Amino acid sequence: MNHLKIVFFVLAATVSIHQVALGQETSSDSTYVNRYGVWYSPSSATSIHGVCITVFAELYENHIGKNVNGLELGLNPITIFFPPVFLIYSLDPDTHQPIYFEIQNPEVSDYKLINGIHLGIGSLQPRWINGLYVSATGGFENVINGANVSLVMNKQTRVNGITIAGIGNHDTECNGIQIGLFNSCQKLRGFQFGLWNKNE
Numbered sequence: 001m002n003h004l005k006i007v008f009f010v011l012a013a014t015v016s017i018h019q020v021a022l023g024q025e026t027s028s029d030s031t032y033v034n035r036y037g038v039w040y041s042p043s044s045a046t047s048i049h050g051v052c053i054t055v056f057a058e059l060y061e062n063h064i065g066k067n068v069n070g071l072e073l074g075l076n077p078i079t080i081f082f083p084p085v086f087l088i089y090s091l092d093p094d095t096h097q098p099i100y101f102e103i104q105n106p107e108v109s110d111y112k113l114i115n116g117i118h119l120g121i122g123s124l125q126p127r128w129i130n131g132l133y134v135s136a137t138g139g140f141e142n143v144i145n146g147a148n149v150s151l152v153m154n155k156q157t158r159v160n161g162i163t164i165a166g167i168g169n170h171d172t173e174c175n176g177i178q179i180g181l182f183n184s185c186q187k188l189r190g191f192q193f194g195l196w197n198k199n200e
Helices: 002-022 077-090
Strands: 034-041 047-054 067-074 112-123 127-140 143-150 153-155 158-165 168-179 182-193 196-199
Touching: 077 112, 077 127, 143 153, 153 158
Parallel strands: 034 047, 047 067, 067 112, 112 127, 127 143, 127 153, 143 158, 153 168, 158 168, 168 182, 182 196
Antiparallel strands: none
16 A cells, blocks of 8 residues: 555656646636646646546546546546446445535536546546546446446436446436446436336
């Protein structure tokens, strides 16, 4: 565990030094910082146009208002421990309650905005996806406008489109289609295809 902490600190120091050495703000207002091409997160950038490489999750208050227009690659090393946890969690049919906080009427300003594609191992950082979300294990508390595909499970705040999981979908709200072995949803407007389906 100590070795893992050292790795995290080295990563944080590396990206900070890289930002100081190569990064120049492209806006006269330091609150809004645009980056183009390939960039990383966490960083001071508020908008990344191109490819964003996310090396670890930002704290909730730090990712609000940030957006990626293009492709986000989730390469957080801690997510390699997600598969067994997600596997066990996905078998619980009552896992459609929100984890972080109850969002009655989610707004895009509450999330990290992705206009395009997210590819990753797994994530616990809430995102607002306009496009495609693909995860090796699953995602939590996202708003999906498009398609959501995970090998293990999905547990999203809202899905407008289609969500597919190898084991289960446990969403708070779904306007579209859930496909998985186990599907549950608090508020469903659409269809569920699986061995066990529940909606309230």
